[in-house]
Amino acid sequence: MNQSNMDDSELMSVLERIKLGDIPSYAYIISRFQKRIFLYCYYLLKSHEEAEDAAQDIFIKGLENITRFSYNVSFSAWLYTIARNHCTDLLKIRSKRYKSLMQYEINNDYKMENEYTDLIHDLLDNLNMEERQILLLRSLEEYSYDEIASIMDIKPTTIRKKYERIRKKLIQQKIEGGKIYEHSYKTGG
Template identity: 30%
Template structure:
């Protein structure tokens, strides 16, 4: 089945068919909630921010010019709403100290992601993402789970592509350290044996 593009529903909503907005909400509800949960680390706050995001999207739909993908625009609103909520709640999160990681260890992490997915152990990744600071968890979610490009992430968080690369690299290092603690040692050892 061919999925009708977002712009079709946006035009319908702007023409007065407000019921068409439900299609857009259905399309992006899970992604918006997941991103909010990654940043806020609290289910109730994430639900509140997700609702707030869609209210903002609806009210400002006429401002969407189509210069970026609609999903990028929604992610940007979600990100800003999360930042507002963090300021409002003034939450502080534990920040783990991380040892230096090499490119080889990061390659091990990428392979570990595949192995974990194959073994349906995504709860380990989820637990580790929850330990990361909110912005790092958000960036990794966009990059790995929502498969956003560096350019799209740069638009969402309003920083340069070079800065996104640096932040992703640092976030991956931190996630690697957390995963290393959680992963079964034989997964890492098996990968490193294959690479010798």
């Protein structure tokens, strides 16, 4: 049995124990998904503190609703659906307080350990919320189109088409950005 199958069977066993009232077993769920859920929230919310709070809220909602989980979808897809809905709600609340989502600044005290962070943020800033979610779920989390469709409640063929458009859009932005960079470098401004 490979590691992935063993992890999946262990996850199912833990889920059954939690459903039967073994709440301390939920620590396994948190440890297994915490980093991935945090990063998903961080890229959507663009705030370290909000992403931390959101991840905690998502795990609480997951525990409160664990009896509603059915095996029609993977547990991670179910958890990401909760995360997507929660982040969408937070963005709606934020947009009522602020006129533009893009005015919100990332906490400067927090630096991700990835040298491409600025590039990623620049590219994500040019995508709408739905495009960001599709890109993150497909590229970062490596979900199938069917799983993304389940999470976002959109047809798999629509997800596939949108993902291809997003890729083309990002490639075009990179090409245009490269030309702008080359022009600035050559002309000194």
